[in-house]
Amino acid sequence: MNVHDSERMLGTLRKEGHVPVNDPGEADLIIFNTCSIRQKAEQKFYSALGRTKHLKKRNPSLKIAVAGCIAQQEGEGMMKRVPYVDFVIGPQNIDRVSDTVMQGFGIFTDENPDLALADDTAERDNAVRGWVNIMYGCNNFCSYCVVPYTRGREKSRPVANIINEISELSAKGYREVTLLGQNVNSYSGEVSFPDLLNRISAIGRIERIRFVTSHPKDLGEKLVSAIKNVGKVCEHIHLPMQSGSTKILNLMNRKYTIDSYMDKIRMLRHEIPGIAITSDIIVGFPGETEDDHQATLSAIKEIEFDGIFAFKYSPRPMTGAAGMQGHIGEDVKSKRLAQVFELQDVITLKKNKALEGREMEVLVEDADEGNKYSGRTRTNKIVNFSSERDISPGAIITIRIEKSFRHSLSGIIVE
Ligand code: 5AD
Ligand code: SF4
Numbered sequence: 537m538n539v540h541d542s543e544r545m546l547g548t549l550r551k552e553g554h555v556p557v558n559d560p561g562e563a564d565l566i567i568f569n570t571c572s573i574r575q576k577a578e579q580k581f582y583s584a585l586g587r588t589k590h591l592k593k594r595n596p597s598l599k600i601a602v603a604g605c606i607a608q609q610e611g612e613g614m615m616k617r618v619p620y621v622d623f624v625i626g627p628q629n630i631d632r633v634s635d636t637v638m639q640g641f642g643i644f645t646d647e648n649p650d651l652a653l654a655d656d657t658a659e660r661d662n663a664v665r666g667w668v669n670i671m672y673g674c675n676n677f678c679s680y681c682v683v684p685y686t687r688g689r690e691k692s693r694p695v696a697n698i699i700n701e702i703s704e705l706s707a708k709g710y711r712e713v714t715l716l717g718q719n720v721n722s723y724s725g726e727v728s729f730p731d732l733l734n735r736i737s738a739i740g741r742i743e744r745i746r747f748v749t750s751h752p753k754d755l756g757e758k759l760v761s762a763i764k765n766v767g768k769v770c771e772h773i774h775l776p777m778q779s780g781s782t783k784i785l786n787l788m789n790r791k792y793t794i795d796s797y798m799d800k801i802r803m804l805r806h807e808i809p810g811i812a813i814t815s816d817i818i819v820g821f822p823g824e825t826e827d828d829h830q831a832t833l834s835a836i837k838e839i840e841f842d843g844i845f846a847f848k849y850s851p852r853p854m855t856g857a858a859g860m861q862g863h864i865g866e867d868v869k870s871k872r873l874a875q876v877f878e879l880q881d882v883i884t885l886k887k888n889k890a891l892e893g894r895e896m897e898v899l900v901e902d903a904d905e906g907n908k909y910s911g912r913t914r915t916n917k918i919v920n921f922s923s924e925r926d927i928s929p930g931a932i933i934t935i936r937i938e939k940s941f942r943h944s945l946s947g948i949i950v951e
Contacts, residue, residue, distance in 0.1 A: 780835030
């Protein structure tokens, strides 16, 4: 979401005649697009910000803007705390970035009811795969999460805006879109999310449709059947489990039990054999006992995700969990995180090894100067291969997997 917000700010500024430079020392404007999901992200930002202070001395006309979730969270406090910051732009106001620059100084953190109506101005980094917002904000209030406070309430983009944008991408030669939202299956434009997938699949050259992120509580049969039956929708779902303990899931306000989560996994695998399932896990949530942690490890073992992102719980301002009893020590969190990774690494490698010998459809994304190429399978696995003849990014080819690693596969072209 943040990467795409940056693409949008870049596109807006380019339209106004600004151009990007490689060296921050040459810039008249530096924008930090920040994340506040965990404390570590915040710390990284503050140290990067500190490194730009001296640039202002060298170039007195340099403006420094802080955008994104830390901007929203800190608001006016950011300007007080760091006097050399000129603008503070919350994630709902990214489209106003050029007004901001014109005005020279300001704080833009208001709730923006028109956000979902804005045209996407993104200047994308990748010419094959594009991120496309379908909704903004979140109404779920998971007790650990700052996003509902920084990105505001859910707002869905009108169907026509989404279709227009994807049609333009198709005309430019894009082959894949990833629909973006904090909780895409609660999309509530004029049609349901599964119907939106159907509409998008009618768009010309787009061959692959992905979406992130889905909330397990909203994953129903209609969406499963859309993944199964709409040919362009890829066989991959990112379905954050967060914990394997129903007690912790309750404290997290996730609104599902581990049994109902497992039922959904079974339904997905039954209906869509070979579907890749990835997940997010938080270890060390307040009140997490050794038994709760073991329940998470057992669930990971039983489900066998294709891959996970796992994090140590990090207390966030404004959130319910920050004030809960039973915060877990850093050393215990680190130990639990290491155990989760250790277990998952074995599973990921085992799942990838099972693909050796299989032929898979790969969308080619990158070519380096030599004869080396890379792309992704429909299940979102990275595949490296070589080819004596030139292949253009955007081509879809069949590769036989010869060797699997934890983070990638390698193979040869099937003629
Ligand atoms: N601490 C740790 N992880 C978090 N996430 C969200 N908030 C926190 C937090 N306070 C994780 C969740 C979410 C992913 C995007 O980030 O697992 O799914
Ligand atoms: Fe945060 Fe939960 Fe919303 Fe995801 S669904 S953005 S974890 S509050």
